[in-house]
Each structure stands twice: as C-alpha cells, then as structure tokens.
Amino acid sequence: MPHDHPHDHLSPSGHPFRTDNDTPLSYFQTMEIAVRELLIEKGVLTPAEIATQIEVMDGRSPANGAAVVARAWSDPAFKARLLEDAGAASREMGFDIGPLNLIAVENTAETHNLVVCTLCSCYPRNLLGLPPDWYKTRAYRSRAVKEPRSVLREFGLDLPESTQLRVHDSTADMRYIVLPARPEGTSDMDESELAKLVTRDAMIGAGLPRAPGG
C-alpha cells in the first residue's frame, strides 16, 4: 500500500511518527489482523463499530480535560461539583466518562498532586486521551510513589519543600485528574483562553499550567 508519511518530520502533536503500514509485518500486527477478522466473522464486532471506536478515542485529547479545568477556574459552583464528583461534573459538559469513578484533586498554594498507576496504566483516558508512553514506564510507575520530588525535578518542576505532595495511585475503576491552580495574571481571561493554558502534564501533576502570554 503506498504511504506518504513524512518520516523525518514531527506530527501535528509534535511527536515523531511511528512507522505504520509500510513497515515489515510483525508477529503481533499479524495477530491483530487475525483477531479482528475472526471477531468480525463470528459476528462479535462489525468493521463500522471498530472504526467508530477509533474515531471516538481519537476525539479524546487533553483539550477535553482542559475545558473542564477552565470551567472550574471560571465557575466556583462548577468547581465545587467537580471536586464532589468529577465524573458527574464532566458529564454536565457533555464528556462521556463511562462507568469509572473519576476523582479530581485540587492543587493549591500549599499542596501539589501527582497521578500514577503503579500496577499498570490506568489513566483518565476519557478526558485526556491515551496516556503518554512515559506514564506506562517502569521508571515512572516505580518511582512516582517513592521519590516524587525527584521525578518532578526530572520533569522540570522543582517544588519547594514546604509544598505538600500527594501522590494518587490509580486503579482500573478509580481514576484521578489534577485540577491545577489557576495561574496568576489570568483574571481577565475567559474560559477558552484559560483552557489553552492547561497542559496534559498539568492535569497529571507532572507539570504546571502555562503562564499567560508565556
């Protein structure tokens, strides 16, 4: 199949393209095709269902979580509902959270929160999309609960010792999202402007929101 990835360039999201259709067929790619075909032939799935599910997942990105955070920064009543039940509050905004429990943890002047899944790769994927590769590494899973300050320094975030650090270990049905503190100098910004300051890493706790104009 002809294929025209610009292999030497970065994708729109700033990552290197992973080689895809034009590389030698691997054992597990062969398995994926075989499993998918068998599921379709057995009537378990249809090609349309699979295509739709991929579209749904592609449509989930940190922009969804950023919209939720920006609403919480702008609307104190919404923020209270988000901290009470993050799933229900996110559904108010039209986001499909599925059956999982979603808990928002708030960063304040005194407290910083960090999210990890030590056992596997549980992540608030319905609001942030699929987790980044580093979230699933042995290094992050092992160290985030033991030496989170060192891990955060490796992410370029050097928290003062006076900041209390809370690390939240996710499970398959209990996911966390960080509500970052609203940056200084943003009092004139509306929700859509605020949302642009909210990064994926800020909602994991591995970073802070962008500074306005930064």
Added chain:
Amino acid sequence: MDEMDGRRWHDMGGLPAGEVRKDDHDFALWEKRVDALMVLCGAKGHFTVDGLRRALEDMGPEAFEKYTYYERWIAAINQNLIEAGVYSIEELGTRMDAVQARGPSYGEANLQDG
C-alpha cells in the same frame, strides 16, 4: 529482605528504577485497533479489564521489557477470547498464516477497513 516479598513483578510501586524518559509517540493505526478491540470486546462482555490484566501480568517481566504496550495487549486480548471460546487456537493459527501470506507489510496484509 527481598523487596518483592509477597508481591508480583507488576506491583512495582516504590522499587528502584532509572530516570523517567519523557518518551511519547503518536499511536499507529494497528495500535488504535488493538485499543478499540479491547474496549468493544469488554463492552460486549467477552472479557473484563481484570481478565486483560491477569493475562498481562502472567506474561511476566520479560514480556514487559521486550514487547511494546499494544503488542502485549493484543496477546492478552487474544488469550481472553480463546478462553472465552470466541474462537479456537487452531482458527487463530490458520488465520495468522493466511494474513502473513498476503504480503510483507501491514498495509498489504490488512483487508478490512474497520
């Protein structure tokens, strides 16, 4: 004292490990398909996330280091589907041979758009 006393390899919270490499990549279509198969088969009740994890954990730490995330996922999905009787090992083997015979690249070996 062995720091792994009483826990399995995947329970790695608190163990010594190296620097966190900020690796990330955009998922290939075949990886997105694996993710979709997991979500859809789970939603239809053919297995649970616990079944997926049990298969992933039983692969052991060697598989964790050697194979990529979605390589391990498709193997775990496959194992659960065979256990659930959705298809047999023989059907899988026959189909994998047929897929491989179609051509040397993923694009050539894949017939379905879904």
